[in-house]
Amino acid sequence: MTTLVWFRDDLRTDDHPALAAAASDPGGVVALYVLDEESAGVRPLGGAAKWWLHHSLESLAAALRALGVTLVLRRGAAGEIVPAVARELGAGRVLWNRRYGAAERRVDAELKQGLRESGLDAHSFAGSLLFEPWTITTKTGGPYRVYSPFWRACLASPPPRAPIAVPVFADPPAVAATMASVPSDALSDWQLLPTHPDWAAEFGAHWRPGEAAARARLSEFLAERAHRYANERDLPASEATSGLAPHLRFGEISPQRVWHESLASGADVGMFLSELGWREFAWHTYFHRPDLATQNLDRRFDAFPWREGAGESLARWQQGRTGIPLVDAGMRELWRSGTMHNRVRMVVASFLVKNLLVDWREGEAWFWDTLVDADAASNPFNWQWVAGCGADAAPYFRIFNPVTQQQKFDAEGVYVDRWAPDSVLTPPLVDLKATRVRALAAFDRVKVADRT
Ligand code: FAD
Numbered sequence: 001m002t003t004l005v006w007f008r009d010d011l012r013t014d015d016h017p018a019l020a021a022a023a024s025d026p027g028g029v030v031a032l033y034v035l036d037e038e039s040a041g042v043r044p045l046g047g048a049a050k051w052w053l054h055h056s057l058e059s060l061a062a063a064l065r066a067l068g069v070t071l072v073l074r075r076g077a078a079g080e081i082v083p084a085v086a087r088e089l090g091a092g093r094v095l096w097n098r099r100y101g102a103a104e105r106r107v108d109a110e111l112k113q114g115l116r117e118s119g120l121d122a123h124s125f126a127g128s129l130l131f132e133p134w135t136i137t138t139k140t141g142g143p144y145r146v147y148s149p150f151w152r153a154c155l156a157s158p159p160p161r162a163p164i165a166v167p168v169f170a171d172p173p174a175v176a177a178t179m180a181s182v183p184s185d186a187l188s189d190w191q192l193l194p195t196h197p198d199w200a201a202e203f204g205a206h207w208r209p210g211e212a213a214a215r216a217r218l219s220e221f222l223a224e225r226a227h228r229y230a231n232e233r234d235l236p237a238s239e240a241t242s243g244l245a246p247h248l249r250f251g252e253i254s255p256q257r258v259w260h261e262s263l264a265s266g267a268d269v270g271m272f273l274s275e276l277g278w279r280e281f282a283w284h285t286y287f288h289r290p291d292l293a294t295q296n297l298d299r300r301f302d303a304f305p306w307r308e309g310a311g312e313s314l315a316r317w318q319q320g321r322t323g324i325p326l327v328d329a330g331m332r333e334l335w336r337s338g339t340m341h342n343r344v345r346m347v348v349a350s351f352l353v354k355n356l357l358v359d360w361r362e363g364e365a366w367f368w369d370t371l372v373d374a375d376a377a378s379n380p381f382n383w384q385w386v387a388g389c390g391a392d393a394a395p396y397f398r399i400f401n402p403v404t405q406q407q408k409f410d411a412e413g414v415y416v417d418r419w420a421p422d423s424v425l426t427p428p429l430v431d432l433k434a435t436r437v438r439a440l441a442a443f444d445r446v447k448v449a450d451r452t
Helices: 017-022 047-066 078-089 102-117 147-156 172-179 211-232 245-249 255-264 270-288 299-303 311-319 325-337 342-355 360-370 378-387 402-409 414-419 432-451
Strands: 003-007 029-035 070-075 093-097 121-125
Touching: 003 017, 003 078, 017 029, 017 093, 017 121, 029 047, 029 078, 047 070, 047 211, 047 245, 047 360, 070 078, 078 102, 093 102, 102 121, 147 270, 211 245, 211 255, 211 270, 255 270, 270 378, 299 432, 311 325, 311 342, 311 360, 325 342, 325 360, 325 402, 325 414, 342 360, 342 378, 342 402, 342 432, 360 378
Parallel strands: 003 029, 003 093, 029 070, 093 121
Antiparallel strands: none
16 A cells, blocks of 8 residues: 655655655555645745745655655645545555644644544654654753753753665555546645745845755855854854755754764864754744744733834834844845844844834744745744743843944944945934833833732
8 A cells, every 4th residue: 555755844855754664665655745824823834935845845856756756736724635635545654754833733633543543554753853842851841941951951862863864665666557546736836936026036046945955055064164153153244154944944954964964074063053952942942832923931021012003113124224234234135035144133133122112023924924944933932032032032131232243243344235235325213222221111111010
């Protein structure tokens, strides 16, 4: 009987536990991807992520084809589509790698139960995180709220497993006959790419989605840039970071592969791996707090007086027209390339939340729509971190001054000149000193809430 492998945020053939487990099944393997914008609570992808998904699925289909495996594309609620395709195929087994959002887990658990009740074997594997969230707990069995002890606990637990090689399929043609009866959507019909206007026109100059590019990017980073990472990762003009975020977001490379290749490279990768640790921390936090994108982790911030009617300020921030050069450069880098350097993400987020007093959820939503690496855990986690209400957050009163930040991290103005050379001509949207004082006064409301 055929085995169905359901792909989700794991668009790769290397180190794919579910695909590897299917390799020895005698009836052949069929792959499935479901574009699910219907299941309750599953967050629909933003525009930039859809651009990435389109190209990543093209790349996955080609990689699977080379292994003799067909990728079937379907759109709809996964809870209905997966059993339907399994039935059409006469599949005996359905396999997938786990997801960690609450809504996704609910869909997957119901599916597993339903498939098993219909006599199919359904099985899930660990493929997207280095450590399963329920294995890293405090002494009292709860989740960590502070990063350093969290990461120490990760490093003290059994190390991430070695990556699994791309599987070899014994008799690929066996599935060909069945496949004729299992239709697939055409990727182009999903209209994932923007057309009128094509705001992603420049993305291709910055990115090559897909597994092959992800592996090449890791190798190139380890050989050429990892030695600069510890000293230069905060300099936006220096391109010292890996650029792996969207590849990890879509699972084109596994964190296990990144982990083991980094250690084997001989480069000094401690700092780099601890950044991967922040990805783990964000996902573990999201696992325990599924409302991360909507609720303040620190509920005292429910009393924070966000500015109502800040639409014009928000629009100027989104368009990179604030007259604050580092903020404008970051926002325009984001719009044109689908990414933004981490240091600048912190600066633009702090400016929105603290100098403009705009609710962090507005900024999170804009990043969700415009980042190619927009990630259901890392994005809200980091927004809450900057806003001061998140896990192990920066204290609220530490307000970044974007001018000082530029002097420190882009002293020659190389980054600002690259993305927003004209920003200096725009009068600043706000006075940085006065809005800092206003932000601290607003924070007093949170402190009052703390006492009451
Ligand atoms: P590198 O420095 O090479 O780091 C390696 C990997 O570690 C990254 O690819 C990423 O997977 C992970 N990582 C590094 N820093 C963080 C971090 N602070 N939190 C979580 N993971 C991290 N990252 C996302 O992947 N998706 C998001 O939606 C996202 N939204 C963010 C929003 C804000 C407001 C801020 C301040 C940060 C956000 N980040 C997000 C974290 C970080 O900015 C990016 O992961 C990083 O810039 C990606 O560049 P890189 O791949 O070159 O990172």
